[in-house]
Amino acid sequence: MNAYESIFLVQIMLNLLLNILFMAFLSKKELAQLLPSCIDKFESERIAEAAYELCLGNEVYLTDSTSGKKELLDEKNSQVVIKSGQFALLLTQENVKIPLDKIAFISIKFSQKIKGLVNISGFHVDPGFDGKIIFSVYNAGPTTIILDKGKPYFMIWFSELSSQANPYAGKHQKQKTISAEQISQLNGTLASPNSLLKQIQDLEKKVDIKVEELKGKKDYNKWVLQAIIAVLLGLFVKQWMDKNLAR
Numbered sequence: 001m002n003a004y005e006s007i008f009l010v011q012i013m014l015n016l017l018l019n020i021l022f023m024a025f026l027s028k029k030e031l032a033q034l035l036p037s038c039i040d041k042f043e044s045e046r047i048a049e050a051a052y053e054l055c056l057g058n059e060v061y062l063t064d065s066t067s068g069k070k071e072l073l074d075e076k077n078s079q080v081v082i083k084s085g086q087f088a089l090l091l092t093q094e095n096v097k098i099p100l101d102k103i104a105f106i107s108i109k110f111s112q113k114i115k116g117l118v119n120i121s122g123f124h125v126d127p128g129f130d131g132k133i134i135f136s137v138y139n140a141g142p143t144t145i146i147l148d149k150g151k152p153y154f155m156i157w158f159s160e161l162s163s164q165a166n167p168y169a170g171k172h173q174k175q176k177t178i179s180a181e182q183i184s185q186l187n188g189t190l191a192s193p194n195s196l197l198k199q200i201q202d203l204e205k206k207v208d209i210k211v212e213e214l215k216g217k218k219d220y221n222k223w224v225l226q227a228i229i230a231v232l233l234g235l236f237v238k239q240w241m242d243k244n245l246a247r
Contacts, residue, residue: 025050026102026158034102034158040095046152053109053152057093057132059178062086063186070178073149082117082137082145087186089178090135093150097130100164105157106133112153116141125156128167131175134182 026034028047035052036042046053060080061070070089073080082088098104104125108117121136135154139145147153 024160026160031158034099038097038099041093048155051155051157054096054106054133054154054156055093055150055152056080056147056154057091058149059089059091061089061178061183061186063088068183070183078149080147080149082139082147084116084139084142084144086139087120088137088139089182089186090137090147090153091178092133092135092154095130095132095176096125096156098125098127098158098168100127100167101161102158103127103161103165104129105159106135107155107157108135108137109153109155112145112147115139115143115145117145126168126170127161127165128169129173131173132177134172134175134178136186 028049031047031050031052032044035047039052056073058073059070060073062080062082063086064083065071071077071080080088080090096104105123106119106125107113107123108119116139118138118140119135120138121134125133133154133156
C-alpha cells in the first residue's frame with residue numbers, strides 16, 4: 001500500500017470514529033445572520049450547509065520556488081501549481097473576524113482533499129482574530145494540483161462558546177500577507193514518503209483502537225466530519241514537518 005492509499009484508509013477510519021463525536025456548530029441560518037459582520041466580501045451563496053467557503057487570494061508560496069520568494073497572483077498569473085510532495089502557503093482572499101463568543105475551524109474542501117491536498121497549518125481560529133487566513137498545505141497525492149485565484153477551496157465553521165473569551169493577541173493578528181518568517185519555515189522542505197507512510201500507519205493503529213472503544217456511543221452531528229477529519233489527518237503531517245524543521 002502506498003502513502004496516498006494509506007491517507008484515504010485513514011480518512012475512512014476517521015469517518016467512522018468521528019460519527020460518534022458531538023460539536024455544536026452554527027447552522028446555515030445562523031451563519032447568514034452572523035457572517036456579514038465577520039467576513040469582508042461576504043456572499044450569501046457561499047454558505048454551504050454549516051460552513052462558509054473561503055477563496056484563494058493573491059499571495060502564495062511554494063517550497064520548490066526557484067526564487068525562494070512568494071508569488072503574487074493577478075489576471076495574467078492567476079494559477080498556483082503544487083507538485084506532488086511539495087508544501088505551499090496559501091493566503092485567503094477574505095478578511096475574517098471571529099467574535100469573542102465564537103471559535104472557528106478551518107479545512108480544505110473535499111474536492112481538493114480527494115486529490116491529496118492536506119492542511120498542515122493550525123486548524124482553529126481564535127476568538128478575536130482579525131485578518132486573512134494562511135493555509136499551510138502539503139500535496140500528498142501522486143499528481144500536480146492546480147488552484148485558481150479567487151476560487152473557493154477552503155471552508156470555515158463557527159462554534160458557540162459558553163462565555164466570551166479574551167481576544168486573540170498573537171503575531172498573526174491583522175494578518176494581511178505571507179511573511180518572510182512563514183516562508184523561511186517552509187523554504188526547501190521536501191517530504192519523505194517513507195516517513196509519512198510510517199506515521200500514517202501508526203495513526204491507523206491508534207484510530208482502530210479508538211473506534212473499538214467508542215463504537216457503542218451515540219451518533220451525533222455529521223455535517224462537521226470533513227473539518228475534523230482534515231484536522232486529525234493534518235496533525236501527523238504537521239508533527240513530521242515541525243520535527244524535521246527543528247533539526
